[in-house]
Amino acid sequence: MSLVVVGSVAxxxxxxxxxKVDRMLGGAATYISLAASYFTPVKIVxxxxxxxxxxxxxxxxxxNIDLEGLERVPDGRTFFWAGVYSADMNDRYTLATELxxxxxxxxxxxxxxxxxxxxxLGNIQPALQKNVRAQMDxxxxxxxxxxxxxxxxFRGELLETLKEWDFLLINDSEARLLSGETNIRRxxxxxxxxxxxxxxxxxxxxxxxxxxxxxxxIAPGYLLERVFDPTGAGDSFAGGFIGYLAGQExxxxxxxxxxxxxxxxxxxxxxxxxxxxxxxxVDRFRTLTHAEVDARYAEFQECASF
Amino acid sequence: MSLVVVGSVAxxxxxxxxxKVDRMLGGAATYISLAASYFTPVKIVxxxxxxxxxxxxxxxxxxNIDLEGLERVPDGRTFFWAGVYSADMNDRYTLATELxxxxxxxxxxxxxxxxxxxxxLGNIQPALQKNVRAQMDxxxxxxxxxxxxxxxxFRGELLETLKEWDFLLINDSEARLLSGETNIRRxxxxxxxxxxxxxxxxxxxxxxxxxxxxxxxIAPGYLLERVFDPTGAGDSFAGGFIGYLAGQExxxxxxxxxxxxxxxxxxxxxxxxxxxxxxxxVDRFRTLTHAEVDARYAEFQECASF
Numbered sequence: 001m002s003l004v005v006v007g008s009v010a011x012x013x014x015x016x017x018x019x020k021v022d023r024m025l026g027g028a029a030t031y032i033s034l035a036a037s038y039f040t041p042v043k044i045v046x047x048x049x050x051x052x053x054x055x056x057x058x059x060x061x062x063x064n065i066d067l068e069g070l071e072r073v074p075d076g077r078t079f080f081w082a083g084v085y086s087a088d089m090n091d092r093y094t095l096a097t098e099l100x101x102x103x104x105x106x107x108x109x110x111x112x113x114x115x116x117x118x119x120x121l122g123n124i125q126p127a128l129q130k131n132v133r134a135q136m137d138x139x140x141x142x143x144x145x146x147x148x149x150x151x152x153x154f155r156g157e158l159l160e161t162l163k164e165w166d167f168l169l170i171n172d173s174e175a176r177l178l179s180g181e182t183n184i185r186r187x188x189x190x191x192x193x194x195x196x197x198x199x200x201x202x203x204x205x206x207x208x209x210x211x212x213x214x215x216x217x218i219a220p221g222y223l224l225e226r227v228f229d230p231t232g233a234g235d236s237f238a239g240g241f242i243g244y245l246a247g248q249e250x251x252x253x254x255x256x257x258x259x260x261x262x263x264x265x266x267x268x269x270x271x272x273x274x275x276x277x278x279x280x281x282v283d284r285f286r287t288l289t290h291a292e293v294d295a296r297y298a299e300f301q302e303c304a305s306f
Numbered sequence: 307m308s309l310v311v312v313g314s315v316a317x318x319x320x321x322x323x324x325x326k327v328d329r330m331l332g333g334a335a336t337y338i339s340l341a342a343s344y345f346t347p348v349k350i351v352x353x354x355x356x357x358x359x360x361x362x363x364x365x366x367x368x369x370n371i372d373l374e375g376l377e378r379v380p381d382g383r384t385f386f387w388a389g390v391y392s393a394d395m396n397d398r399y400t401l402a403t404e405l406x407x408x409x410x411x412x413x414x415x416x417x418x419x420x421x422x423x424x425x426x427l428g429n430i431q432p433a434l435q436k437n438v439r440a441q442m443d444x445x446x447x448x449x450x451x452x453x454x455x456x457x458x459x460f461r462g463e464l465l466e467t468l469k470e471w472d473f474l475l476i477n478d479s480e481a482r483l484l485s486g487e488t489n490i491r492r493x494x495x496x497x498x499x500x501x502x503x504x505x506x507x508x509x510x511x512x513x514x515x516x517x518x519x520x521x522x523x524i525a526p527g528y529l530l531e532r533v534f535d536p537t538g539a540g541d542s543f544a545g546g547f548i549g550y551l552a553g554q555e556x557x558x559x560x561x562x563x564x565x566x567x568x569x570x571x572x573x574x575x576x577x578x579x580x581x582x583x584x585x586x587x588v589d590r591f592r593t594l595t596h597a598e599v600d601a602r603y604a605e606f607q608e609c610a611s612f
Contacts, residue, residue, distance in 0.1 A: 088488055183532060185529045185530070185531050186531060209529070216529065218513075218527075221524075223490060223515070223522065223524070225489060225491050225492060226489060263612040267612055303523055304523070304524055304610060304612070306572075306607070
């Protein structure tokens with residue numbers, strides 16, 4: 001039931017209508033790992049610089065995240081990103097991107113990681129994602145995220161990578177770009193034909209749609225009364241999704257992930273994404289309890305059933 | 307269980323990426339009545355000109371819609387609207403608005419209409435909506451629609467009208483405009499305080515949210531493979547919603563509409579809105595059967611449950 005998470009660990013500077021933080025822990029692999037850690041043991045693969053703070057290491061360790069695969073470059077600096085959100089927080093503008101040690105990131109898995117059954121590849125260069133996949137012969141359920149830049153400029157590599165994926169998490173505009181279809185249902189069919197049998201199309205505040213084979217499931221977005229900071233919400237969604245599936249392995253019949261379980265995984269993704277927005281950066285995960293996660297899952301059931 | 311529907315009966319000229327029709331039956335009261343007619347007897351209140359075609363009268367009659375309240379002005383012309391949709395059909399541009407006989411519309415209810423229990427007020431001047439409400443002393447469930455123009459320029463009249471409504475159907479941008487709140491949950495609370503205890507906030511392709519008291523229900527939007535023409539989808543939603551509630555009266559315990567019933571009404575609204583988009587104008591209602599309506603309701607259950 002162990003999960004390997006690959007991606008960025010970073011520092012972020014974020015400004016929203018509710019406040020401004022110059023430098024805080026961030027990065028896709030950070031959010032994915034923290035969210036997934038509520039459901040399953042997590043092994044992280046990432047790179048940081050000599051500036052990576054002891055307190056941030058401690059947060060990850062406190063969530064039982066295995067850091068053997070966290071490479072440290074003492075004379076380098078950690079990836080830094082800064083951005084500002086629009087008044088309604090539906091748009092954000094990048095103010096700074098300093099790749100630093102992340103520019104040369106070439107993920108190598110520790111031996112102890114290679115037998116894990118679940119692999120979640122955060123948004124990095126598609127050829128690197130493929131290379132990680134190749135290091136895990138026995139992996140049972142593998143997939144990840146991508147973005148417009150790779151879809152536009154690394155399309156061939158991305159298509160080679162997707163062939164070997166069981167799932168893809170992507171937002172609606174990326175799904176349209178990748179498929180060339182405007183209609184979301186036909187976009188999904190085109191993407192499934194590229195490889196991933198399970199496809200989750202994220203729709204921001206409107207929730208997400210899960211496709212598997214001919215079936216689909218429409219998951220609602222949680223109606224927060226106040227979004228403090230949407231940074232990391234998509235990655236927290238991914239962490240809840242894959243973490244839940246990894247954590248359910250022991251309960252599963254003959255290793256098959258069925259559609260009902262995928263539905264519950266998507267709702268757990270929405271649960272973790274919604275918590276992420278309640279405080280700045282990763283702060284909500286410092287106090288979040290499993291009882292709160294279960295209570296919000298029940299809230300989702302209450303507000304979506306008829 | 308009889309329902310009175312008040313609003314426009316019109317001719318529309320519509321262009322979408324799938325085709326162009328210069329003149330076809332349209333208008334809010336037309337779509338509301340046609341959709342509601344699948345669930346309950348409907349009595350329409352509207353005005354048309356001498357150009358109103360016999361075949362359009364016949365379509366309404368074929369759906370058992372009572373036309374006693376359809377005023378005819380032989381030397382006038384029927385309200386005409388023309389518009390063109392953007393490539394993704396999320397935006398539309400008005401090319402022509404000719405109010406014609408609709409400009410002097412002052413709805414007067416026939417005596418036989420005044421004892422109906424349900425009243426749905428399409429998007430017309432708020433003082434006229436209030437005036438219709440006053441003609442129905444015994445009405446049990448009344449509400450309707452409005453739009454940006456009335457919210458901005460007739461706010462005082464609109465607020466007086468809303469005080470007497472049990473429900474309001476409105477889209478998300480209108481809800482934000484009416485309430486002054488960006489967050490949809492706080493917008494809903496502010497609008498409920500204006501009068502309507504049941505509030506449905508429509509979100510286009512993303513579905514709708516129902517609020518009643520402290521509770522809410524998030525309804526998915528149906529994933530059509532091809533939207534031919536979204537004209538009338540919102541009004542068809544309204545017709546399915548109020549028509550279903552009116553039709554359930556005999557089954558209801560002591561006249562109380564509970565939250566579970568409102569949820570089912572919202573899904574029936576979504577069902578009728580989704581059918582409306584499958585053909586141009588009202589064409590889908592020419593062939594739609596009750597069995598198809600029930601099958602799509604079951605599809606909604608399948609794609610939203612977890």
